[in-house]
């Protein structure tokens with residue numbers, strides 16, 4: 665049996681536990697004998713991760729939930745294999761993530777990026793239960809509160825547990841945010857709302873889906889919000905921008921007959 669390396673009380677993160685990087689963060693939350701996992705990463709690391717969980721003295725039949733924070737291939741590819749090893753666990757996700765996973769939408773899940781010759785396997789997944797804003801997951805005597813935080817993806821969820829927020833791909837320790845991509849269903853105004861919600865909450869710690877946990881630092885969140893506020897009005901972000909003020913200025917200049925050299 666291995667010694668449990670807690671990140672916080674009742675919370676183990678499997679990369680931190682193993683002291684090496686498997687892929688995305690995989691959080692094990694437990695109360696009594698019951699436990700859940702948020703995300704699982706790529707299929708080729710699943711057996712090793714579940715073996716690690718077994719060595720931490722968790723009984724595999726007591727896994728209640730496998731939680732998809734959203735539908736990205738690097739978070740969910742391994743869930744089919746995980747379900748084989750954890751047959752009692754329910755696979756749960758937001759309805760927007762369910763649509764992508766059950767229809768095997770390879771573009772929205774980033775399994776396929778044709779322009780970059782990126783193409784990875786992604787099994788079709790059957791979601792056992794939808795999770796929506798305000799739902800609660802019961803783990804022993806613990807309640808995990810579901811937050812719907814769209815922006816990076818329409819089906820992006822975060823999970824609050826006391827002063828902790830399992831924050832998915834909303835924001836990372838260096839202030840980066842989850843990628844903004846039209847084909848992925850990203851929405852910058854929604855993203856700003858989600859970041860504001862996290863910023864103004866009394867959550868103390870953010871446990872992201874990539875990289876280490878970090879404090880809910882208001883100024884870090886504000887710098888990301890300020891950046892995204894600018895993105896909304898920049899051509900750099902293509903159809904994810906809400907407008908492009910230069911075109912309004914140009915229209916005005918055209919109507920007034922202003923020569924560019926004037």
Ligand SMILES: [Zn+2]
Pocket residue numbers: 688736738739833842873874
């Ligand atoms: Zn991600």
